[in-house]
Structure formats: C-alpha cells, structure tokens
Amino acid sequence: MRIVFLPLLLLPIAAPAVALPLVSATGITVGVTGGTLGVGPEVTYKINPLLGVRASATFLGVDGHGHVSDYKYDGHARLRNFGGSIDLHPLANGFRLSAGVRSTNDNRIRFHGMARTNQTYGGVTYTPDEAGTLSGDIRTRSVSPILTVGYAHTTLSGFMFGIDGGVMFHGHPRVDNLVATGELGSNPAAQDELARQEQRLRDRVDNYPYYPVAQISLGYRF
DSSP: OOOOOOOOOOOOSOOOGGGHHHHTOOEEEEEEEEETTEEEEEEEEEEETTEEEEEEEEEEEEEEEEEETTEEEEEEEEEEEEEEEEEEOTTSSSEEEEEEEEEOTTOEEEEEEEESSOEEETTEEEOHHHHOEEEEEEEOOSEEEEEEEEEEEEOTTSEEEEEEEEEEEOOSOEEEEEEEOHHHHHOGGGHHHHHHHHHHHHHHHTTOOEEEEEEEEEEEEO
C-alpha cells in the first residue's frame, strides 16, 4: 500500500528586480500551508534578508487500498505532525533552502485485510471470511528531519505565496498492534501462514524510509 504524490515544479529562482526589496523585507507572515504533509496553519518570521524561521502544524486523512501477496488490504493514513525549519535565502530574494524537524509520533496508517481466495490450514479449506482478518498500524519514528527547496513571494499589499519541495526522513516504518481474527487468530495450523503474512507486511513497508514533501503556502505579512 502506498500513495504516490506528483512532485510540484519549483518556481524560477530569480525574482524580478522590483520585487527584491519586498521579498527581502523582514517581518512576520501568518498563513496556511497545504500539501503532502497535510493542511494547517503556518507562521514565518523573516529575521533579515538572508535568514528566516518557520513553524507549522499540518493534518491529513487519506484512504487507500492494495494487496500484499494474496491478501487485500484497506488502509487509512492519518497525518498529524508539527515542527519548524530554518530558511536560508542565499540570494537575498525569495529562493530558500530549508532544514528542520517535525514531530511525527501521531502519523500512522491503520490497515485491515483478508485473503482474496480460499485458504487451507491443516488440510481443511476455509473461505476468506472463515480464514479471518489481519489488522494493525504502520508507524514511523517520533521525530523526523526534513529538507526542502522552495520559493516565496510577497506582493505590495502584503500577500504571500510560497512553494516548497523536498523530503522528510521518517525512518523505516514498522508494523505494530497486529490482531488476527478467525482461523488466523485461533487455529494452530494457521500460525505459519500468519507469521509469513506478518513478515511480508514488514518487508513491504520497510522499503519506504523517506516521505516526499510538496507544500503550497498562502499568507499575509504584517
């Protein structure tokens, strides 16, 4: 199970000459950000033309489905993360290189699945409903570093538009809180199949230690 996000194209690095004094202006910008991290409030403080700091809290819920071996799964991804970053403006304009950390302890995928075909345990064949279900959580590390490249532009009236793309290093996901029902959960002859399916799940999610980041921000500078 995975969700593939289309990376957003970054805006040109160079801003028009008339916009440079505005983009380089210091001050606080309050707004909202939305993208693969979720949607939520964002606050930016431009300390000087070369340096700024940002903080945001983002929330997102996404449903999906897929299969691992001969089991089908439905999943619900819940993202609830917050954190901050330091923005470096090496050209003293809207182009920015950002590094930070986010609290990802509450990010998780809750999944629920069952076999797609009849299963045989100990010489007895069971329907998928009789064979039972397997459910659990997919979790990541509690704190995740993040690196992005982006651009922000502030208009004469104070409105800001920003775009950022990069990656969050949330570590190798783990499978937690596994619960098996039906024959999977109670039949001794089904325990080898249960162990194999648990390992297949762990092998599948272990391949995704990075999370793509693509965010758009809108705000107002005070």
